[in-house]
Amino acid sequence: MTTHSSKRVYLQPTPVRIWHWLNALGIVTLGLSGAQIRFPEYINLFGSYKAAIELHNTAGILVALSFTFWFFYYTCIARKMTQLYVPSSDDLRHGLLRQSVYYFFNYFRGKPSPHHPTPDNKFNPLQKSAYLAIMFVLMPLVSLSGILLMNIAPLREIVLLIGGLKILVGIHFLLSCAMFAFLFTHLYLATLGKTPLAYFKPMWNGWEEIDEHESETTLESGHHG
Amino acid sequence: MGRKIGFLSLGLAALWLAAPVETAAMDDESCVSCHADAGMVGDAYVIDPLRYDTTAHAGLGCVACHESVTWDHPDDGQPLSRAGCLDCHQDIYEEYAQSGHAQYADCGDCHNPHLVRGPTTISGHDMNRNCAVCHETSGLVRSHGSWLPQAALHLEMLPCISCHSGSENIVISLYLTRRPLHPDSGAPARGLPFELAGYEDLKLLSEQEKISSLIDTDGDGFISLAELRSFNRNRDNRNLRLKGMLTPEIVTHDFGILANRWDCTFCHASGPGAMQTSFVAFPRQDGSFERLAVEKGAVLDVLYGTPDFYIVGATRSATLNYIGLAILAAGLIMPVGHGTLRFLTRKNRR
Numbered sequence: 001m002t003t004h005s006s007k008r009v010y011l012q013p014t015p016v017r018i019w020h021w022l023n024a025l026g027i028v029t030l031g032l033s034g035a036q037i038r039f040p041e042y043i044n045l046f047g048s049y050k051a052a053i054e055l056h057n058t059a060g061i062l063v064a065l066s067f068t069f070w071f072f073y074y075t076c077i078a079r080k081m082t083q084l085y086v087p088s089s090d091d092l093r094h095g096l097l098r099q100s101v102y103y104f105f106n107y108f109r110g111k112p113s114p115h116h117p118t119p120d121n122k123f124n125p126l127q128k129s130a131y132l133a134i135m136f137v138l139m140p141l142v143s144l145s146g147i148l149l150m151n152i153a154p155l156r157e158i159v160l161l162i163g164g165l166k167i168l169v170g171i172h173f174l175l176s177c178a179m180f181a182f183l184f185t186h187l188y189l190a191t192l193g194k195t196p197l198a199y200f201k202p203m204w205n206g207w208e209e210i211d212e213h214e215s216e217t218t219l220e221s222g223h224h225g
Numbered sequence: 226m227g228r229k230i231g232f233l234s235l236g237l238a239a240l241w242l243a244a245p246v247e248t249a250a251m252d253d254e255s256c257v258s259c260h261a262d263a264g265m266v267g268d269a270y271v272i273d274p275l276r277y278d279t280t281a282h283a284g285l286g287c288v289a290c291h292e293s294v295t296w297d298h299p300d301d302g303q304p305l306s307r308a309g310c311l312d313c314h315q316d317i318y319e320e321y322a323q324s325g326h327a328q329y330a331d332c333g334d335c336h337n338p339h340l341v342r343g344p345t346t347i348s349g350h351d352m353n354r355n356c357a358v359c360h361e362t363s364g365l366v367r368s369h370g371s372w373l374p375q376a377a378l379h380l381e382m383l384p385c386i387s388c389h390s391g392s393e394n395i396v397i398s399l400y401l402t403r404r405p406l407h408p409d410s411g412a413p414a415r416g417l418p419f420e421l422a423g424y425e426d427l428k429l430l431s432e433q434e435k436i437s438s439l440i441d442t443d444g445d446g447f448i449s450l451a452e453l454r455s456f457n458r459n460r461d462n463r464n465l466r467l468k469g470m471l472t473p474e475i476v477t478h479d480f481g482i483l484a485n486r487w488d489c490t491f492c493h494a495s496g497p498g499a500m501q502t503s504f505v506a507f508p509r510q511d512g513s514f515e516r517l518a519v520e521k522g523a524v525l526d527v528l529y530g531t532p533d534f535y536i537v538g539a540t541r542s543a544t545l546n547y548i549g550l551a552i553l554a555a556g557l558i559m560p561v562g563h564g565t566l567r568f569l570t571r572k573n574r575r
Binding site for chain 2: 037038039040041048049050053054057103104107108109110150151152153154156157159160163164165166167169170173174176177178180181182183184185187188189192
């Protein structure tokens with residue numbers, strides 16, 4: 001049975017949206033202030049070098065707290081961390097390939113996405129894998145290296161254990177670049193909805209509109225994640 | 226009567242001639258024969274000949290400043306004359322007198338004339354030791370911490386005079402630091418902070434070779450990036466680390482708070498030539514330091530040139546920048562590549 005009426009699904013609960021936009025604001029601020037900190041003779045967005053440093057430190061703490069909040073919410077309150085972020089065996093065996101074929105082939109032919117998001121299965125297999133790497137590897141490493149760089153004198157022994165300041169700075173810088181490389185892709189993929197803003201809306205108001213024919217068996221309207 | 230006057234005149238003339246001969250013959254060795262012995266002259270008057278002999282003042286000789294000394298010293302009971310610093314250093318004193326410090330400290334409060342050396346033959350730590358006599362470190366960290374991020378780190382890496390005087394030619398000086406030895410085992414004590422390595426410690430480690438041979442392995446008096454890397458990667462040196470400080474080569478005595486030092490980019494901006502000029506300073510037995518020039522730009526090496534020395538915004542590695550750029554560019558593959566195909570196939574999705 002295929003109809004073209006749409007259905008509203010409550011996909012992004014409020015705590016997740018707060019976390020997401022805090023994170024977004026923090027990460028963009030970190031990127032801009034970080035660029036000024038590394039290339040001060042070319043970039044001056046925040047008036048003074050000291051302002052860039054203080055903003056970078058503040059945004060870094062904000063993002064680290066926001067990450068903690070996200071982790072705590074999904075692990076202890078929503079209890080969906082594994083379900084949402086860890087690819088299932090089916091995802092690994094078929095899902096990754098299926099989703100890749102969609103993105104790199106079927107999408108251009110006008111075929112629908114093989115993944116139908118639900119509050120309990122929001123991410124397609126590629127998203128899951130990417131978010132798993134970002135949230136469980138990249139974010140913690142960038143945050144920890146940043147915390148060390150903010151406290152070099154008191155945490156010097158740990159810095160030495162890592163191999164020295166240069167290695168720490170290198171890790172922080174390259175992981176930050178990787179974070180922004182992901183951000184470019186993330187922003188682009190977010191425009192692949194029915195309209196370019198279709199995927200931005202649920203992250204703003206929580207609700208996503210999904211074609212009935214795409215969701216005939218899986219969705220349960222109004223379900224809170 | 227006339228003969229008596231004649232003999233008296235001769236005697237006086239002999240005395241007059243003899244006196245300067247007597248003083249001139251008093252060389253530094255004669256002075257040190259007593260003044261090197263604390264037991265003989267007391268702690269207040271002892272001179273360490275090893276350390277004194279290589280100071281700029283040693284070249285002048287003891288008598289140049291203590292000109293009233295006689296062979297009867299100290300039995301003559303006469304207080305020894307002392308030259309004033311102003312006798313030679315009038316220009317420095319005039320500069321110093323303009324500073325706020327002049328009312329609190331005289332030259333001798335900071336400089337021991339028997340140990341004083343030029344800025345390129347002492348360490349940044351020595352420079353700060355003078356300041357620390359009055360300025361307690363914890364208080365300095367507190368006062369600087371009210372505006373300066375990571376104040377303790379900055380104070381550790383900078384001689385006070387690099388910011389609080391118009392001192393010039395600020396270069397990167399790298400000093401060997403080492404783990405202190407455990408009092409019981411004598412082995413390097415892990416967990417205790419690294420401290421400046423002394424001459425004796427390094428002499429032992431260099432197996433009685435020149436201390437500089439620890440890094441300058443080819444002994445050419447110049448430290449290449451390859452030698453620095455090799456030193457830093459050598460597991461045998463894991464208890465030695467090179468610590469960098471920004472030290473001035475030309476010092477001034479106009480102590481104060483300089484307006485341009487409030488701007489972090491005074492140091493934290495790439496480009497200043499001085500930031501590329503670095504030396505490794507090795508301790509000598511006499512307490513001074515011998516500087517060996519390091520290959521230009523070695524502090525910019527991505528990992529092993531100076532693993533613990535990094536001035537954010539100033540000593541960034543170009544190699545890392547290119548790798549970072551490649552990563553960012555990789556992030557654009559999807560938007561650009563997929564986006565182009567998406568645009569070209571847009572009709573299929575209507």
